[in-house]
Amino acid sequence: MSQSAHSTKTPAPAVTAQPSAAGKVRLYLPRDSAALALGADEVADAITAQAARRGIDIELVRNGTRGMLWLEPLLEVVTPAGRVAYGPVDVDDVPGLFDANVTAGGDHPLALGLTEEIPYFKKQERLTFARVGIIDPVSVDDYVAHDGYRGLRNALALDGAAIVAQVTESGLRGRGGAAFPTGIKWKTVLGTPAAQKYIVCNADEGDSGTFADRMLMEGDPLVLVEGMTIAGIAVGATRGYIYVRSEYPHSIDVLGQAIANATKAGYLGENILGSGHAFHLEVRKAAGAYVCGEETALLESLEGKRGVVRAKPPLPAIEGLFGQPTVINNVISLASVPIIMDRGADFYKHFGMGRSRGTLPIQLAGNIKYGGLIEKAFGVTLREILYDYGGGAMTGRALRAVQVGGPLGSYLPESQWDTPLDYEAFAAHWAVLGHGGIVAHDDTVDLAKLARYAMEFCTIESCGKCTPCRIGSTRGVEVMDRIIDGRDRPKQIKLLRDLCDTMLAGSLCAMGGMTPYPVLSALNHFPEDFGAAEPSTLPTQAA
Amino acid sequence: MREAFSSATVQAILDAHAAQEGPLLPILHDVQEAFGYVPPDAVPVIANALNLSRAEVHGVITFYHHFRTSAPPRHVVQICRAEACQSMGADALVAHAERVLGCAMHSHSGDVALEPVYCLGQCATSPAITIDDKLHARVTPEKFDRLIARAKDAA
Numbered sequence: 001m002s003q004s005a006h007s008t009k010t011p012a013p014a015v016t017a018q019p020s021a022a023g024k025v026r027l028y029l030p031r032d033s034a035a036l037a038l039g040a041d042e043v044a045d046a047i048t049a050q051a052a053r054r055g056i057d058i059e060l061v062r063n064g065t066r067g068m069l070w071l072e073p074l075l076e077v078v079t080p081a082g083r084v085a086y087g088p089v090d091v092d093d094v095p096g097l098f099d100a101n102v103t104a105g106g107d108h109p110l111a112l113g114l115t116e117e118i119p120y121f122k123k124q125e126r127l128t129f130a131r132v133g134i135i136d137p138v139s140v141d142d143y144v145a146h147d148g149y150r151g152l153r154n155a156l157a158l159d160g161a162a163i164v165a166q167v168t169e170s171g172l173r174g175r176g177g178a179a180f181p182t183g184i185k186w187k188t189v190l191g192t193p194a195a196q197k198y199i200v201c202n203a204d205e206g207d208s209g210t211f212a213d214r215m216l217m218e219g220d221p222l223v224l225v226e227g228m229t230i231a232g233i234a235v236g237a238t239r240g241y242i243y244v245r246s247e248y249p250h251s252i253d254v255l256g257q258a259i260a261n262a263t264k265a266g267y268l269g270e271n272i273l274g275s276g277h278a279f280h281l282e283v284r285k286a287a288g289a290y291v292c293g294e295e296t297a298l299l300e301s302l303e304g305k306r307g308v309v310r311a312k313p314p315l316p317a318i319e320g321l322f323g324q325p326t327v328i329n330n331v332i333s334l335a336s337v338p339i340i341m342d343r344g345a346d347f348y349k350h351f352g353m354g355r356s357r358g359t360l361p362i363q364l365a366g367n368i369k370y371g372g373l374i375e376k377a378f379g380v381t382l383r384e385i386l387y388d389y390g391g392g393a394m395t396g397r398a399l400r401a402v403q404v405g406g407p408l409g410s411y412l413p414e415s416q417w418d419t420p421l422d423y424e425a426f427a428a429h430w431a432v433l434g435h436g437g438i439v440a441h442d443d444t445v446d447l448a449k450l451a452r453y454a455m456e457f458c459t460i461e462s463c464g465k466c467t468p469c470r471i472g473s474t475r476g477v478e479v480m481d482r483i484i485d486g487r488d489r490p491k492q493i494k495l496l497r498d499l500c501d502t503m504l505a506g507s508l509c510a511m512g513g514m515t516p517y518p519v520l521s522a523l524n525h526f527p528e529d530f531g532a533a534e535p536s537t538l539p540t541q542a543a
Numbered sequence: 544m545r546e547a548f549s550s551a552t553v554q555a556i557l558d559a560h561a562a563q564e565g566p567l568l569p570i571l572h573d574v575q576e577a578f579g580y581v582p583p584d585a586v587p588v589i590a591n592a593l594n595l596s597r598a599e600v601h602g603v604i605t606f607y608h609h610f611r612t613s614a615p616p617r618h619v620v621q622i623c624r625a626e627a628c629q630s631m632g633a634d635a636l637v638a639h640a641e642r643v644l645g646c647a648m649h650s651h652s653g654d655v656a657l658e659p660v661y662c663l664g665q666c667a668t669s670p671a672i673t674i675d676d677k678l679h680a681r682v683t684p685e686k687f688d689r690l691i692a693r694a695k696d697a698a
Binding site: 033034036037038069070072205206207208209210211214246247248249284285286287288289290301302303304305306307308322363364365366367368371372394403407437439440441442445450453457460461 | 568569627667
């Protein structure tokens with residue numbers, strides 16, 4: 001597919017005006033922040049103005065993104081044959097698009113054919129993201145018309161234990177990165193009696209290279225609302241919080257509208273759909289601390305404290321928010337629950353490989369031609385993602401290093417790109433899948449510089465509670481500076497390995513405990529960037 | 544234009560959050576929204592209302608990168624420093640911005656401040672920046688100059 005990823009045209013649909021029931025032509029242009037960052041609001045204004053000038057009656061729906069981010073802003077027009085895409089649309093393209101009769105699906109250099117026939121999109125297995133980019137994100141009617149709230153209705157007919165059993169049976173594991181079985185976590189909360197329990201959604205998506213949570217919250221927030229509501233009914237929690245990073249103001253805005261609309265329609269509140277179950281949901285804005293993506297630091301932050309990591313045990317499932325039993329899950333974990341409750345555990349676990357069941361929303365980012373969101377069953381290889389979907393480096397140079405799983409994930413050299421995306425397969429390479437973010441670097445990359453950056457990032461974001469993280473990262477930056485300067489390299493590299501060993505074994509959480517992953521993987525796979533020996537003469541990983 | 548400090552405004556914010564669980568962060572966000580930063584004079588008022596020490600409130604404000612303790616200049620430019628943006632030339636963009644704006648990261652020149660940010664969620668369309676909270680992706684040095692000129696004109 002690679003070269004044709006963005007250009008395969010399907011036969012142009014018949015050029016006939018498509019009046020909807022109201023006599024209007026319906027157009028879609030994303031409100032996703034990726035589209036906004038490339039001028040979608042300005043394009044929307046231009047479309048509205050052009051349509052008015054030409055006397056064309058349009059309805060412009062601001063949807064989520066389809067996830068083909070190199071095509072944003074992506075305009076879609078409803079035609080009898082389906083939705084036809086045009087992109088990337090610049091403000092200056094709008095008059096020409098109207099000249100080409102865009103509202104009837106007319107041909108134009110930016111025309112891409114039917115959106116759903118674009119191979120990049122067509123080849124995906126969209127379960128969690130089934131509605132993202134398709135519906136109006138804040139419309140409850142649109143959500144329900146596209147199979148929304150079927151999972152909740154099924155859940156309302158079951159008792160808590162049966163819901164938990166179905167989620168467990170689906171094989172769903174935490175998509176935030178830790179990959180802990182979601183059903184087991186829920187079962188602990190269900191079995192811990194308390195007057196007040198909580199459902200907390202971790203939407204503090206701070207990893208570079210990840211944007212699946214953001215895309216879902218901006219494109220289909222109600223699936224997250226539904227997932228949290230089901231979680232609440234399952235474990236007996238009546239309150240939920242969505243902790244969203246402050247860098248995502250658009251997500252916060254869309255979630256707020258979706259929650260208000262769901263409440264109005266009876267899907268949230270004191271008596272959900274007349275079932276007698278109560279569930280109240282509130283969005284909380286974080287304040288720019290990466291470490292608050294760690295679940296216990298997040299709970300501290302929600303309580304109004306510094307985001308300092310808690311020692312475990314006690315587990316949050318037993319003593320979580322305000323000391324009460326708490327389900328804390330990532331956005332994608334919770335948003336995968338509605339389809340499991342709708343289609344059944346067997347349907348979901350049919351996707352995937354080994355112990356990694358279902359689908360992974362892969363975020364392809366960095367120096368890559370066709371970046372975006374690719375939801376696939378576990379098992380697709382890194383190379384397929386990088387080349388068949390990504391089309392190689394954006395710069396046209398060779399790809400050299402790929403970081404998977406955020407700033408605490410390992411760098412993988414080309415020899416490891418045939419690894420299937422599977423939690424255990426990655427662990428076997430001393431790498432992590434994390435939240436499914438992939439950042440590609442071309443052959444101009446300097447891995448020693450990135451290893452230094454990993455240490456520096458840890459100094460900036462460490463909560464400060466444990467010494468290996470707080471001091472270790474500071475010493476790590478100093479050691480990396482000496483290596484980069486070429487001062488006493490063999491001795492400094494030995495020191496770096498010792499330091500990483502201490503951080504790995506002695507840190508309280510993944511912040512300090514996983515910073516050695518990017519550092520040591522860079523050193524082991526790209527020793528020439530550190531002025532060290534060839535790879536074959538080095539141990540393959542940390543002691 | 545943001546308003547000057549007034550304890551009545553702080554009190555109104557505190558009243559609005561009276562029924563909330565763990566209200567300190569939402570309160571600080573609203574205070575910063577009103578004044579552009581969290582004025583030192585607001586700290587004892589908040590501490591008193593929540594039955595916390597001033598040190599505890601100060602500790603929370605200073606833990607989070609988002610909260611400011613002094614008024615920001617008229618324009619704030621944030622450039623993402625994270626890996627995806629680095630892979631697409633963010634370091635060169637930072638060097639360009641420092642030269643054009645005449646100030647280093649973490650400082651300001653005239654009415655423009657330059658700050659690092661760690662991920663804006665635009666990793667497939669890097670490098671990403673914000674100017675006065677408005678998001679921009681695929682920012683080349685040329686585009687940066689255009690955006691800065693436009694932001695200054697708009698002010």
